[in-house]
Amino acid sequence: MAESGGWSTIESDEGVFTSLIENLGVQGVQFEELISLDPDTIRSLSPVYGVIFLFKWLSGRSRDATSPEDGTYDQTATENGLFFAAQTIQNACGTQAILSVILNHDESSGSSTLAPINIGPELSAFKEFTAGFPPDLRGEALSNSEVIRTAHNAFARASPFVDETQRPAPADEDADLYHFIAYTPVNGTLYELDGLQPHPISHGPCDAENFPEKVIEVLQRRIARYPAGEIRFNLMAVVRDLRIRAQEFGDMELLERENQKRRAWAWENSLRRSNFVGFIGEVLKGVVRQKVKDGKYEEWVETAKKETQRRAEMRRGNI
Known part of the structure; x- marks a missing residue:
């Protein structure tokens, strides 16, 4: 059950x-x-x-x-x-x-x-x-x-x-x-x-x-x-199915639009079933490694902190 x-x-x-x-x-x-x-x-x-x-x-x-x-x-x-x-x-x-x-x-x-x-x-x-x-x-x-x-x-x-x-x-x-x-x-x-x-x-x-x-x-x-x-x-x-209507009336423009729509649906549905968190995590690790290698990691973090603070202040109406 x-x-x-x-x-x-x-x-x-x-x-x-x-x-x-x-x-x-x-x-x-x-x-x-x-x-x-x-x-x-x-x-x-x-x-x-x-x-x-x-x-x-x-x-x-x-x-x-x-x-x-x-x-x-x-x-x-x-x-x-x-x-x-x-x-x-x-x-x-x-x-x-x-x-x-x-x-x-x-x-x-x-x-x-x-x-x-x-x-x-x-x-x-x-x-x-x-x-x-x-x-x-x-x-x-x-x-x-x-x-x-x-x-x-x-x-x-x-x-x-x-x-x-x-x-x-x-x-x-x-x-x-x-x-x-x-x-x-x-x-x-x-x-x-x-x-x-x-x-x-x-x-x-x-x-x-x-x-x-x-x-x-x-x-x-x-x-x-x-x-x-x-x-x-x-x-x-x-x-x-609108593709059936298109075929019955010989409307090739409608048929192509509907076929394109089906391809878009298939792509969107494949994305819905995919988990990108692991991929994003690996990309972030790569960025961090490169910043450390270039000696710019601390600068990068401080810049991000300041930008986050600026956005928070804007939301509060201070700027």
Whole structure:
């Protein structure tokens, strides 16, 4: 059984999320970051299977088992084929939100007017295995999936000092905590899928065509509940691989841009998995040896001390 410490924190990044699902065997899907709450931007990426929303968790709000702050609980949605899993583990909410979209638009769902997603053998087996489970057991099954956990943890930042899979509860009650949830149209309804809620949340009738307008309305209402000036949100669309569109329309310029983007993602992800502390330490040792050899070590240290002091005084407003 996987323990809560077995899942690391990963970044909200389109390259990370795309590579993560590809490592799980999903084909023909990618993530695109949305920089504005604009329905036309979402529509320009069609087909869009859903969006992943990252937001700052507001403490002090109790969860109401009978009514959410917006929308209504749909207690029969899972019985009608919706994939929804309760979140039973820390740090897994990003991957859980991703799967909340992906697993509701595969071939077995039969609930979407969009082209079905090829989720691959591993996720197909997972979905089939958990088909009759209630949300809490689905959450446990997800938490204990070695395949999903390994794909998730592949994007943890390397560190020689701490085990980033260990995440103790913050001592500061005011510490910033962030959470991922998913919005997706399934069975003609816009659903908010949040593993910390007791049930899927329905936001009314919705299909793939009017999803951009509907989801933006919901997101705007949610953001309006935050203090004015709060900007710490992130929104990503789950879309069909844009290289497929480029090939279908013979758009070689778009195809090249997307291929360049994939190369950049691969490079950035390799850096995320790399630990440069040892390299930096060796460089610093080499610099020190050279300063000692040149007889300038003491001068170098004193110069650094003066510069540090100058910057500290500038921060205090003394200069």
